Amino acid sequence: MNRLTTSWGAYRLARFPEDPRDTLRAWDAADEYLLRHLHGDDDAPPTDLSGTVAVVGDRWGALVTSLAAHGAGPVTQISDSFLGQQATRVNLDRNGVDPGSVRLLTARQDPPERIDVLLVRVPKSLALLEDQLHRLAPAVHAGTVVVGTGMVTEIHTSTLKLFERILGPTRTSLAVKKARLILCTPDPGLPRAPSPWPLRYALPPDTGVLAGRTVTNHAGIFCAERLDIGTRFFLRHLPRRRGHERVVDLGCGNGVVGTAAALANPEAVVTFTDESYSAVASAEATFGDNVPSGTAEFLVGDGLSGLADGSVDLVLNNPPFHSHRATTDTAARRMFADARRALRSGGELWVVGNRHLGYHVRLKRFFGNCEVVASDPKFVVLRAVRR
Numbered sequence: 001m002n003r004l005t006t007s008w009g010a011y012r013l014a015r016f017p018e019d020p021r022d023t024l025r026a027w028d029a030a031d032e033y034l035l036r037h038l039h040g041d042d043d044a045p046p047t048d049l050s051g052t053v054a055v056v057g058d059r060w061g062a063l064v065t066s067l068a069a070h071g072a073g074p075v076t077q078i079s080d081s082f083l084g085q086q087a088t089r090v091n092l093d094r095n096g097v098d099p100g101s102v103r104l105l106t107a108r109q110d111p112p113e114r115i116d117v118l119l120v121r122v123p124k125s126l127a128l129l130e131d132q133l134h135r136l137a138p139a140v141h142a143g144t145v146v147v148g149t150g151m152v153t154e155i156h157t158s159t160l161k162l163f164e165r166i167l168g169p170t171r172t173s174l175a176v177k178k179a180r181l182i183l184c185t186p187d188p189g190l191p192r193a194p195s196p197w198p199l200r201y202a203l204p205p206d207t208g209v210l211a212g213r214t215v216t217n218h219a220g221i222f223c224a225e226r227l228d229i230g231t232r233f234f235l236r237h238l239p240r241r242r243g244h245e246r247v248v249d250l251g252c253g254n255g256v257v258g259t260a261a262a263l264a265n266p267e268a269v270v271t272f273t274d275e276s277y278s279a280v281a282s283a284e285a286t287f288g289d290n291v292p293s294g295t296a297e298f299l300v301g302d303g304l305s306g307l308a309d310g311s312v313d314l315v316l317n318n319p320p321f322h323s324h325r326a327t328t329d330t331a332a333r334r335m336f337a338d339a340r341r342a343l344r345s346g347g348e349l350w351v352v353g354n355r356h357l358g359y360h361v362r363l364k365r366f367f368g369n370c371e372v373v374a375s376d377p378k379f380v381v382l383r384a385v386r387r
């Protein structure tokens with residue numbers, strides 16, 4: 001756990017789930033710069049934070065914890081991440097801030113009707129930013145203070161153009177510790193356009209039972225604009241099974257893997273699960289369009305935490321290997337351990353991954369066995385059996 005020092009006070013903050021081996025902090029220089037600006041530590045006067053404050057893209061709750069502890073608000077956090085929301089709840093609690101003082105909304109819920117201060121931690125995905133600004137624009141009025149923040153490498157001309165096009169005239173601050181602010185003056189007279197998201201496209205011919213079928217992608221989910229090449233490889237090598245069984249698409253993204261499993265085995269009951277609200281909503285739409293009479297359940301959560309021990313026959317998984325900009329295999333390790341717990345004896349975990357990630361070593365350690373089902377120069381599909 002680390003301590004974020006601001007002009008309002010110091011806060012103990014951690015990511016979620018907390019892992020003592022994980023050295024990654026729960027905030028960065030972009031969050032610090034924004035908080036200093038709001039306090040009036042740069043040339044600008046302090047920001048009036050007594051109105052409705054909406055914070056978008058606050059990764060682990062560092063911004064809303066600092067703001068709520070300072071008495072700003074009412075404060076609303078808008079996040080697409082279940083883990084981010086959990087981190088926020090824990091961080092508020094560990095700093096003695098009433099968790100009820102911050103309203104937590106998901107990216108799929110309706111935003112507040114009127115926003116006086118809009119703070120945007122620029123997301124990695126430009127598409128997510130575009131969708132969010134479209135959804136928030138009706139709540140922004142001429143007097144709304146709009147400030148974005150991000151690392152210099154995350155803010156591009158295209159980022160500023162989005163603010164300009166959807167909200168109003170925009171400029172940037174000087175860079176400080178490789179972070180920059182986006183300062184936008186809302187123009188309520190701008191013509192309103194609907195968000196172009198979600199995006200639907202037809203899958204290519206080499207995707208087995210899914211060939212030519214349509215997939216739905218909400219903004220910001222993994223590979224929202226085209227099929228991932230690892231997923232594509234996985235779709236060509238999925239297990240061929242028959243009969244009633246419980247299958248889990250773990251980290252489902254747009255749900256193509258679980259939908260393929262349901263089409264290949266109509267007796268399978270598929271659970272789609274992801275920590276992204278938009279991913280689970282996408283999977284629900286993809287499954288609904290392609291398997292209208294199928295049975296499935298859709299869970300937002302951390303790994304398989306909603307599933308009982310020994311309750312699953314087959315887990316299909318394309319693990320994440322990025323947490324925001326950091327490369328990490330923590331999520332994959334946790335998913336493999338969780339899959340072992342949730343599988344019944346004889347149940348199987350199938351994983352696709354880049355060869356260089358060395359998942360077979362991890363799987364052998366967790367399961368005591370691991371077989372290569374398919375490989376090409378870039379990817380491997382691995383199978384581990386719960387004994």
Ligand SMILES: C[S@@+](CC[C@H](N)C(=O)[O-])C[C@H]1O[C@@H](n2cnc3c(N)ncnc32)[C@H](O)[C@@H]1O
Pocket residue numbers: 083222223228231250251252253254255256257273274275276279301302303304317318319320321331
């Ligand atoms: C590499 S993507 C795979 C998506 C999809 N299965 C595919 O192949 O296109 C990994 C997915 O895992 C999800 N994820 C990351 N951490 C998670 C966690 N702790 N619990 C559940 N899902 C998680 C991400 O949101 C992302 O959708």
